Every structure is written in structure tokens, then in C-alpha cells.
Amino acid sequence: AQTVTQSQPEMSVQEAETVTLSCTYDTSESDYYLFWYKQPPSRQMILVIRQEAYKQQNATENRFSVNFQKAAKSFSLKISDSQLGDAAMYFCAYRSAASNFGNEKLTFGTGTRLTIIP
């Protein structure tokens, strides 16, 4: 079974600075997806960024980028120019790319609470 570990329960960053959230995972599969989701106090999970394991290039979405190290099974999220609206719980998640029944669920880490200091 796959596992996802987020070792930083809480992080804080000054507004406009850069912060990196860590995530490691364990899997025996070679093809999979990795995601970062944001969950604000409203509780709605919002997809921030995704990475396909077969792609060597790190994904970027505006101020959000990832550092994907497949061999190390590491998937960190970097937020540049942090804004007050970035304050939320951030979850790292894994999904198999296999199309078998039962492989489509997201496996989540325990989350990192990000605080933005004005």
C-alpha cells in the first residue's frame, strides 16, 4: 500500500517571502500522480498543482512550483511571494496511474498548516 508523509505539522512565513513544504511517499509503482491540495477554513479542497511521475520536468503554476525527486520519493511544494490568501492546510496526495478498479483513490498525508505573517 502507498503511504504519504508530511513531517511538518505547521509552517509560517512572512508575507512576500518564499516557503517550502515537504512531502515524502512510499510506493512500489513506477507510474503515478502526485498532488498538492489546499484546504482553507471553508474546508473545500482545492487542487494547487499536480505532477506526473513519468515527467522529469517539475510542474509550475504561477507562484507554486514543485521539486520532484523520483528516486528519493520526495515531492516538495515551493510557494513564492507568499500572500495572505495562501494561509491554509496543505495536503500532499498520491494516486496510482493504473486504471484498475480501486486504484483511483487519493492517498493523503496528514497536512501542513501554513500561516502567513503580515
Add this chain to the structure above:
Amino acid sequence: EAGVAQSPRYKIIEKRQSVAFWCNPISGHATLYWYQQILGQGPKLLIQFQNNGVVDDSQLPKDRFSAERLKGVDSTLKIQPAKLEDSAVYLCASSARRGHYEQYFGPGTRLTVT
């Protein structure tokens, strides 16, 4: 495009009572998921539907939890009888088709069992 709708947003019940949650996925989305998120943890899948058929319910406590998706659209998740450890946020998500990577989440229902 309307998002995933869930109701109620909050529910407080006593242990051994019953409760039901409702989810309306994004129009046209064939795959629907129910996740349970206990405080301090990430969401955990309870059940996945493809249209109105169950794809994965391996982590659903079937002695007390049940779910259905009539006509392949709306879904209801029921707990009967509830236990204290069922206190959690119940999230519904949908995706356009099987195998599509992106799941869209609703706002969730926060259940408190006293």
C-alpha cells in the same frame, strides 16, 4: 459551472442515532467519491462509485455505513448507528470519468457525535 454540492454543512447528533449526508456532483461527472477526514488527518476514501455502481468500498465500515448513488447522479451516505469516532468531516468529490486524475471536492459536512 456549478461545483460539487453537499448538505448539510454541519450536523450534531448523539451516539447511536442515524444521520445521512447528500452530495450532488458536477454535472456529467461519472465518478463520485466519499472521503472521511478526521481532525488532524488527511481524507481517507470510504467509497467510490462509477455511475451508479460501486468501484471500491474496501474501507467502508459496512456494519454501520451505507451509500447509494441512484440514477448515477446524486449520492447519499448514511451512518446507522453513529459512534463517537465517526466525528469527522465527510467530503464528496467527483471526476469526469474513470482514470481522470482530477477530483473536484465539495465543501464537506462536519459531523459531531456526542
